[in-house]
Amino acid sequence: xxxxxxxxxxxxVQEKEAVTLDCTYDTSDPSYGLxxxxxxxxxxxxxxxxxxxxxxxxATEGRYSLNFQKARKSANLVxxxxxxxxxxxxxxxxxxxxxSGSRLTFGEGTQLTVNP
Amino acid sequence: ETGVTQxxxxxxxxxxxxxxLKCEQHLGHNAMYWYxxxxxxxxxLMFVYNFKEQTENNSxxxxxxxxxxxxxxxxxHLHTLQPEDSALYxxxxxxxxxxxxxxxxxxxxxxxxx
Numbered sequence: 001x002x003x004x005x006x007x008x009x010x011x012x013v014q015e016k017e018a019v020t021l022d023c024t025y026d027t028s029d030p031s032y033g034l035x036x037x038x039x040x041x042x043x044x045x046x047x048x049x050x051x052x053x054x055x056x057x058x059a060t061e062g063r064y065s066l067n068f069q070k071a072r073k074s075a076n077l078v079x080x081x082x083x084x085x086x087x088x089x090x091x092x093x094x095x096x097x098x099x100s101g102s103r104l105t106f107g108e109g110t111q112l113t114v115n116p
Numbered sequence: 117e118t119g120v121t122q123x124x125x126x127x128x129x130x131x132x133x134x135x136x137l138k139c140e141q142h143l144g145h146n147a148m149y150w151y152x153x154x155x156x157x158x159x160x161l162m163f164v165y166n167f168k169e170q171t172e173n174n175s176x177x178x179x180x181x182x183x184x185x186x187x188x189x190x191x192x193h194l195h196t197l198q199p200e201d202s203a204l205y206x207x208x209x210x211x212x213x214x215x216x217x218x219x220x221x222x223x224x225x226x227x228x229x230x
Contacts, residue, residue, distance in 0.1 A: 004158070033216035043204050045221035052216065091159070095216055101172060102147060102213035106158040 003027065004092050004107035012113050013082045020067070021077040021110045023092030027099070034075040035093040035104065036066065038086075045091070051075060082114045119143045120222035122207050128228045131197060137225045139190040139207030145220075146212045148190040150182060153204040153224070165190060166213045197229045 005024045013019040025034065036048040051059045051066045059066040067076040079086055089111050093104040120141045129135050139148065150162040164172035165184040179201075181193040190207055204226050210219045 035216075035219065037221070042223060043206075043226065044223040045206060045208075047220060050216060093159075095219075097214075097216075102149070102164050102166070102210070103161040103172065103174070104159070104219065108156075108158050 002107075003096075003105045004094055006092055006107035006110050008110045009108075010111045010113070012115060013079075015084060015114055015116050016081055018078060018080045019082055019112065021079070021090050021092075021112065023075045023077065023107060025073050025075060025092075025094050027073075027094065027096050029096035029099045031097040033095045033097070034066070034068070035095070036064070036075075036077045037091045037093065039089040039091060039109070041088070048090075049077065079112075084114050084116060087112060087114045120207055120209055120220050122205075122222035122225050124225055125223065126226050126228075128230060129194070129197065130230055131199070133197075134193070134195040136194065137192040137205055137207075137227075139192075139209075139222055141188055141207075141209040141220070141222075143209060143218070143220060144211075145209035145218070146187045147210045148184060148187070149208040149210075150190065150192055151206040151208060151221075153206060155203075159206065163192075164213065171213060194227075197227075199229050202227055202229045 032053045034051045038046045049061045049064045063080045065078045089109045091109045092107045147166045151159045153159045163182045183191040204224045206224045207222045
């Protein structure tokens with residue numbers, strides 16, 4: 001079974017609008033961390049936002065927020081006021097502290113295109 | 117500039133060549149990682165080093181040989197590779213293997229095996 005599922009291979013959004021990128025995860029580990037990364041065509045993986053499994057509040061970093069619904073095992077990324085430079089591949093990842101040590105398990109990614 | 121620098125950015129090598137990928141970080145991190153990103157596949161962890169000691173080898177073929185001489189540098193030595201080894205190889209670092217925050221990636225080396 002896949003541990004990280006990103007069901008949207010591609011998403012389109014108009015500049016200045018908000019967009020939600022979906023991520024669901026599967027783990028029985030009580031302690032885990034969830035990450036979102038942006039990968040432009042240059043290849044670099046850029047860290048965006050992090051949510052720990054015990055964090056009470058949803059994480060926010062500037063225009064990025066994470067809609068963390070623990071019972072549903074979902075960790076959707078919300079990008080507000082989209083910009084042309086947001087066009088990139090977006091990856092959701094998880095670290096299960098007890099069962100997988102230091103490794104991050106990645107989803108297959110969502111290609112976001114921001115239209116002018 | 118992410119703080120994790122990988123060289124070279126692009127590499128084309130023949131199947132009989134020997135080459136090395138280099139990763140360097142000056143973030144004060146003690147854990148370093150190699151990941152492989154193949155086309156249309158999620159990133160896969162290859163190796164983990166914590167305080168210069170290898171802590172994970174994710175069943176990687178022996179034609180890939182990692183080396184971590186100190187906490188700031190990580191190498192991936194390549195020999196007798198196959199065309200299916202063509203991929204983007206990403207290095208990452210973190211404070212250590214117990215900390216999530218600050219998991220930082222480099223820009224990657226795009227490897228083509230001909």
